[in-house]
Amino acid sequence: MNPTIIWLLPLLVYIYPTLVGRALAVTGYQFRQRIAAERGSNFWLTVPFYFGLGTLTVLALALVSRYLIQDYLGLPFSQTFFPLVGLAGIISLLINIFRLAPNLGKIVKPVLAPVLITLILAQVTYGLWVYKSPYSLNWDWYQHQTLVRLIDKGQFSFFTSQMSDTFGFDSYPPSTHLLLAIAQYPERLTPNFVLEFWQALGFWHLITVGLAAWLLGWVVSHDKKVALASTIVSILAFDSMVSLTNFFFLPQTLAAVVFIAMLPKLLLARTSDVQAKTKLAGWETVTAVLSLSLIHYLVGIVAAVIFLGLDLYQRLTLRRPQAVSQWPLVSLAIAAIMAAFLASPLIKLEQLNQGEAANYTFSLGEKQEYLERSYGYLVYLFVPLGIAYAIIKKNKGQLISLFILFGLTALLITNLPYVLKLFALTKFFVGLFIALGFISLIEKINFRFIRAVAYAGLTFGLTIIFIVNIASWKAGLLSRDSYTHLGDEDIKAADFLYQTYQGRTLLISDPTTQFLLEGLSGVNSVGGAYMKPEKRQLLLTALDTQSPQALVKAARDLTDGLNADIDTRLLSISARTFIWADQPDSDRLSFKFNVWTQADLTIDNLKFLSEIAQEPSVKSVYSSNYIHLFEVR
Amino acid sequence: MNLIFKLTKDLILLVITLALVAVAVIGVRLPYRSVFTAVGPYQLEAFPTGLAFFHYGRGETPFYNISPLNDYLVDSDGNRLAHLSKEDYDAKNFTAKFQPEKPWGIVDTAKAFFGQLTPWFKVETDDLTVSYQTTRFGNEVIITKTINFKKPQVVSAVESTTASALTIWYNSGDIVFDSQTGQAFMPVSEELVNQINKTYGFTVIPASEIVSEPLTNSGSVTIINPKLPGFLTIQAGFNQEVLINQQYHLVEVITPVVGRLGRLTSTITITSNQKRTILK
Numbered sequence: 001m002n003p004t005i006i007w008l009l010p011l012l013v014y015i016y017p018t019l020v021g022r023a024l025a026v027t028g029y030q031f032r033q034r035i036a037a038e039r040g041s042n043f044w045l046t047v048p049f050y051f052g053l054g055t056l057t058v059l060a061l062a063l064v065s066r067y068l069i070q071d072y073l074g075l076p077f078s079q080t081f082f083p084l085v086g087l088a089g090i091i092s093l094l095i096n097i098f099r100l101a102p103n104l105g106k107i108v109k110p111v112l113a114p115v116l117i118t119l120i121l122a123q124v125t126y127g128l129w130v131y132k133s134p135y136s137l138n139w140d141w142y143q144h145q146t147l148v149r150l151i152d153k154g155q156f157s158f159f160t161s162q163m164s165d166t167f168g169f170d171s172y173p174p175s176t177h178l179l180l181a182i183a184q185y186p187e188r189l190t191p192n193f194v195l196e197f198w199q200a201l202g203f204w205h206l207i208t209v210g211l212a213a214w215l216l217g218w219v220v221s222h223d224k225k226v227a228l229a230s231t232i233v234s235i236l237a238f239d240s241m242v243s244l245t246n247f248f249f250l251p252q253t254l255a256a257v258v259f260i261a262m263l264p265k266l267l268l269a270r271t272s273d274v275q276a277k278t279k280l281a282g283w284e285t286v287t288a289v290l291s292l293s294l295i296h297y298l299v300g301i302v303a304a305v306i307f308l309g310l311d312l313y314q315r316l317t318l319r320r321p322q323a324v325s326q327w328p329l330v331s332l333a334i335a336a337i338m339a340a341f342l343a344s345p346l347i348k349l350e351q352l353n354q355g356e357a358a359n360y361t362f363s364l365g366e367k368q369e370y371l372e373r374s375y376g377y378l379v380y381l382f383v384p385l386g387i388a389y390a391i392i393k394k395n396k397g398q399l400i401s402l403f404i405l406f407g408l409t410a411l412l413i414t415n416l417p418y419v420l421k422l423f424a425l426t427k428f429f430v431g432l433f434i435a436l437g438f439i440s441l442i443e444k445i446n447f448r449f450i451r452a453v454a455y456a457g458l459t460f461g462l463t464i465i466f467i468v469n470i471a472s473w474k475a476g477l478l479s480r481d482s483y484t485h486l487g488d489e490d491i492k493a494a495d496f497l498y499q500t501y502q503g504r505t506l507l508i509s510d511p512t513t514q515f516l517l518e519g520l521s522g523v524n525s526v527g528g529a530y531m532k533p534e535k536r537q538l539l540l541t542a543l544d545t546q547s548p549q550a551l552v553k554a555a556r557d558l559t560d561g562l563n564a565d566i567d568t569r570l571l572s573i574s575a576r577t578f579i580w581a582d583q584p585d586s587d588r589l590s591f592k593f594n595v596w597t598q599a600d601l602t603i604d605n606l607k608f609l610s611e612i613a614q615e616p617s618v619k620s621v622y623s624s625n626y627i628h629l630f631e632v633r
Numbered sequence: 634m635n636l637i638f639k640l641t642k643d644l645i646l647l648v649i650t651l652a653l654v655a656v657a658v659i660g661v662r663l664p665y666r667s668v669f670t671a672v673g674p675y676q677l678e679a680f681p682t683g684l685a686f687f688h689y690g691r692g693e694t695p696f697y698n699i700s701p702l703n704d705y706l707v708d709s710d711g712n713r714l715a716h717l718s719k720e721d722y723d724a725k726n727f728t729a730k731f732q733p734e735k736p737w738g739i740v741d742t743a744k745a746f747f748g749q750l751t752p753w754f755k756v757e758t759d760d761l762t763v764s765y766q767t768t769r770f771g772n773e774v775i776i777t778k779t780i781n782f783k784k785p786q787v788v789s790a791v792e793s794t795t796a797s798a799l800t801i802w803y804n805s806g807d808i809v810f811d812s813q814t815g816q817a818f819m820p821v822s823e824e825l826v827n828q829i830n831k832t833y834g835f836t837v838i839p840a841s842e843i844v845s846e847p848l849t850n851s852g853s854v855t856i857i858n859p860k861l862p863g864f865l866t867i868q869a870g871f872n873q874e875v876l877i878n879q880q881y882h883l884v885e886v887i888t889p890v891v892g893r894l895g896r897l898t899s900t901i902t903i904t905s906n907q908k909r910t911i912l913k
Contacts, residue, residue, distance in 0.1 A: 377660030441650045450643045461654035465661045471746040472664040600862030603828045
């Protein structure tokens, strides 16, 4: 496929559900009023809800295809889901064409500048990010692509843990993966295609991060200067630990961006007077809550709770404006920070997801370090200024944002596992208050040129922080002269697997090798990077003895927990396998540890591999400086 | 007047804003690794005792160290004087600089990220300063060692210096051989000879026994470790000779000292590769 088309293809992840969602919203009862309500900025504020509604529709189509049509009528999932999606897409497109928003020109004009600025800023930032990194550095994409491939093959379930043994824990239903499957359908999912697709998706995701920050900044201030500063901070300040919002398209980061994009309409709807045209409809509240919750269970549900809570608060203050003041809420939030910090040690959740949760529990000192890696001292210097500015201005939108910032901070400072994932939401409010702090300083500057210099200074400073931050982040990924998880030999081996083995093949290797090869080629593995400890131990015992016979036996004994229908067993031994086996048990049995970069085989490794090849029940099918593949009979 | 007042006010606000941004930038955490670079399959990085070639991410594996603890000067009586003696090292009578430090370390980190800065190591004792600078060209790195004598009496003391040695510390289990002839300086099993030939393209001729201090004929030595991928080739300059110190596991590149200066410079080239390049 043409590289430009592959580069544009990920846009379908956003466009398809938005078209479907809008088609549904402007069809049926009171559709004229709904179209009329799209006037002016209201259109763009409603787009995230269309996206949410479309996502829910796609999920509903998948559930119907899987649990009604497949289970009761016997029609395979892929033979119903994709035609239904195609039909829904065509109908939606027609509805959208025939029911265009009024004054489309007026709708498009105001967003041209933000889109253009975000595009330029994202282009430069992404250019720096991918410097010497030819492939996406989003480690999780391999497992997400595994789900996408399974959907493509018709193996859908609401529970990810029932689709692939790479998922030992249901953190989300495969809503995001359905959108990805639609965007990739019906392309042949070769390793090169998926590599280019995910690299491009990272870029478009960064643009959505920038646009969401712009929308939030603009809505809470009605000031383009704040929106611009908020966008600059959100794009350049990379939360390089756990949440990884900027460059990594993941269910958690998608949920965060969708929430931030939905929030402005809620803020605007209720902070304006009762007659405001930007009223939040009931379907929008329901869509927000359901779609966020069904994109990611942690980040999405926290976002949904905030959304619902604010909606209720807004409705209450609308009816009785004097009944609720902001100050008790802010005080409550501060109290919540203290209470959360004190109570969190009492809650033991480290054993979640087979002990993986313990790796996602960080001390306050570590969190401070991550903050300084991403922002330098910007948070300490500018956020207090921003908070003071919001309090002095008594702007309701800003005070609500402050309340959310405090509430999320309360959660973040606890030592509960996975809470750092919530920084995907928090980063937008941190960015907003840095922007407000910055604006509080330059607001009184009269000369535009001097103001522009201040913006340039902020952008330059953030760019330096960003470069140092990514230099730290990539420090462990240097392989030859590239910062990458993958090497050419990984891709060649994956291509060989893709072309030669599909269907009932089981790939057996160390967690990292099988994780990468499964995502790239689609050949099923024994749990990928989340290979269960007992299975790891089985393989390690054989590797430790350096006995080819023991290794072949282990390859015969290892199974996929979900799929027993196997006719070919492929033992894959790479340089990563030996490196993994050489580590202490605390690493090689842990989900946290991976061999992050490609390495080459040593003389000792090659000697052992030649011994394996001589085993009578083994057939060598592929070899390179990096990896050898054996069919085990 | 009003315009000047406005301009002054604006400039003050600008300076305050930019100053705060600058302070914020200084707050950024520097990477946990010092400056590093890829040299073929190996990586080169500075550590508290010197520069090292190693394989990152493999855990505890053999490495190759270039250190003032091993480097030495030779006086006219043939005595070896280490740049940094073990006693001074143990007593911490030295200062070493090998990683970026704020505030300029921020610029160094950015330069290193874009490949504009390679690892360096500098050690300072009461008597001398020894600095190691590196320059990388693809799979090849040139290491330049400069010794500055700090006191006149020290310069006088080394008046009799005849040679300066730049050394690479290797590991037990390594196969060290002349790059051109393939003559090894230690016995090597036939199986390993075959594996080296098959993997890297070198024809190694094993020694019948460990030779104590052999000199290479070609001025080029290759080191291979069966537990590490790739190999390192050390290439001496035209006026240098290469000595293999089997006792201390050192490849010593000896540069004769000509003239009497307060500063000595010596250079070596180290190449790291995965397959032998045969020049035709």
